[in-house]
Amino acid sequence: MSKTEIVRLSVSDVRFPTSLEQHGSDAMHTDPDYSVAYVVIETDDGLKGYGLTFTLGKGTEIVLCAVEALSGFVIGKHLDEIVNDFRGFYRQLTSDGQMRWIGPEKGVIQLATAAVLNAVWDLWARSEGKPLWKLLVDMDPKKLISCIDFRYITDALTEQEALDILLKGQEGKRQREEQMLEKGYPAYTTSCAWLGYPDQQLKQLCTEALSTGWTRFKVKVGADLQDDIRRCRLIRQMIGPSGTLMIDANQRWDVGEAVTWVTRLAEFRPLWIEEPTSPDDILGHAAISKALAPLGIGVATGEQCHNRVMFKQLLQASALQFVQIDSCRLGSVNENLAVLLMACKFQVPVCPHAGGVGLCELVQHLILFDYICVSASLDNRMCEYVDHLHEHFKSPVIIRDAHYMPPKDPGYSTEMLEESVRRHQYPQGEVWQELQSPAKRARPSAHS
Numbered sequence: 054m055s056k057t058e059i060v061r062l063s064v065s066d067v068r069f070p071t072s073l074e075q076h077g078s079d080a081m082h083t084d085p086d087y088s089v090a091y092v093v094i095e096t097d098d099g100l101k102g103y104g105l106t107f108t109l110g111k112g113t114e115i116v117l118c119a120v121e122a123l124s125g126f127v128i129g130k131h132l133d134e135i136v137n138d139f140r141g142f143y144r145q146l147t148s149d150g151q152m153r154w155i156g157p158e159k160g161v162i163q164l165a166t167a168a169v170l171n172a173v174w175d176l177w178a179r180s181e182g183k184p185l186w187k188l189l190v191d192m193d194p195k196k197l198i199s200c201i202d203f204r205y206i207t208d209a210l211t212e213q214e215a216l217d218i219l220l221k222g223q224e225g226k227r228q229r230e231e232q233m234l235e236k237g238y239p240a241y242t243t244s245c246a247w248l249g250y251p252d253q254q255l256k257q258l259c260t261e262a263l264s265t266g267w268t269r270f271k272v273k274v275g276a277d278l279q280d281d282i283r284r285c286r287l288i289r290q291m292i293g294p295s296g297t298l299m300i301d302a303n304q305r306w307d308v309g310e311a312v313t314w315v316t317r318l319a320e321f322r323p324l325w326i327e328e329p330t331s332p333d334d335i336l337g338h339a340a341i342s343k344a345l346a347p348l349g350i351g352v353a354t355g356e357q358c359h360n361r362v363m364f365k366q367l368l369q370a371s372a373l374q375f376v377q378i379d380s381c382r383l384g385s386v387n388e389n390l391a392v393l394l395m396a397c398k399f400q401v402p403v404c405p406h407a408g409g410v411g412l413c414e415l416v417q418h419l420i421l422f423d424y425i426c427v428s429a430s431l432d433n434r435m436c437e438y439v440d441h442l443h444e445h446f447k448s449p450v451i452i453r454d455a456h457y458m459p460p461k462d463p464g465y466s467t468e469m470l471e472e473s474v475r476r477h478q479y480p481q482g483e484v485w486q487e488l489q490s491p492a493k494r495a496r497p498s499a500h501s
């Protein structure tokens with residue numbers, strides 16, 4: 054690796070008006086405009102690293118401010134200085150004596166940390182000429198461990214235990230890598246059943262998905278029980294008894310309500326209920342898990358789980374049966390590694406959250422690494438897939454027969470097309486200028 058200094062960081066507010074067609078809608082987020090805070094870092098020898106974090110439109114400008122506030126930690130640093138003590142660098146970003154007050158390690162500042170560190174990881178992988186998953190797979194276990202901040206989790210996973218897991222994962226890793234290159238990592242789709250889609254659209258999308266090899270489907274629920282019953286019945290009938298169905302309430306219910314509601318949907322045999330209640334309610338998730346276990350329904354959560362400490366407690370309390378890591382909510386690869394290793398120790402399968410804009414591109418790298426070097430298992434495991442906005446990326450995901458095919462291009466698949474970034478910048482990009490013009494203003498409340 055060359056001794057390159059990071060000399061510039063820029064960040065853009067890039068938004069896509071997905072709410073116009075109800076893409077991505079759920080029981081709590083009825084009009085999401087899939088967006089990113091998009092970070093580009095540049096070195097003195099002209100190498101670039103790209104990073105992002107995912108948002109829903111309004112408020113992205115706040116994440117931009119947080120990224121700007123963190124930029125001083127990055128500019129002037131050499132890449133090798135960072136990666137030779139990545140744990141220390143992670144700590145600087147997350148534990149600054151003044152800035153940690155606006156976190157710590159949660160909310161907007163953690164989203165910004167993710168965006169910045171994702172760019173650093175992309176830069177590292179590019180400088181090594183490898184896709185990120187391969188950089189991780191080839192990395193010495195001790196070096197991987199040196200990227201993780203174990204503060205607050207040693208009561209659940211010590212550094213030695215983490216190292217032992219990784220050393221064990223070295224056995225058979227070449228075969229698993231070959232298997233992934235040949236067959237890919239199994240995926241499920243959420244694209245067919247957003248909450249705002251009418252039944253007709255649901256049927257059409259489901260028919261298309263079935264014909265292209267999808268067998269696992271997630272349905273949005275939680276706004277109206279009768280609608281949920283009708284929609285789940287429809288999907289179950291279409292996918293047949295052997296298809297896999299998941300349901301996702303996006304935090305809509307109180308604990309008791311979650312149990313009653315999901316019990317009414319049990320006849321459709323969902324594998325999991327996702328985000329039944331507040332993402333912060335660990336004991337609530339534990340109570341729901343306990344109540345639903347006899348029905349064979351697990352609890353999945355994580356897309357809004359702030360950090361490794363929350364995941365630790367969810368695991369310690371047996372509050373979830375599926376860990377949904379998120380490449381842009383946790384503190385980048387560093388913190389995701391901690392969660393993958395804890396999930397392995399607690400023997401809970403990881404089924405990453407993806408979709409949005411760019412989440413599939415990023416998280417595929419993490420789950421490939423998880424399979425090849427950590428879990429070594431595909432039991433009850435799959436990665437989410439959503440079929441939106443991939444065309445805006447330089448190296449979009451490749452799905453074959455409902456599997457993620459390992460990316461080959463160097464980096465973290467985070468780079469967006471310049472044209473896409475320019476056209477979708479908020480509010481000055483053409484796409485938004487056109488939407489703001491009186492003649493085209495379709496739904497002013499969502500885009501004001």
Ligand SMILES: C[C@H](O)[C@@H](O)[C@@H](O)[C@H](O)C(=O)O
Pocket residue numbers: 076077078079082085109243301303356406407408409437
């Ligand atoms: C607002 C978003 O589309 C969410 O609905 C989405 O992340 C969802 O929870 C998912 O699991 O894909």
Ligand SMILES: [Mg+2]
Pocket residue numbers: 301303327328356
């Ligand atoms: Mg979800």
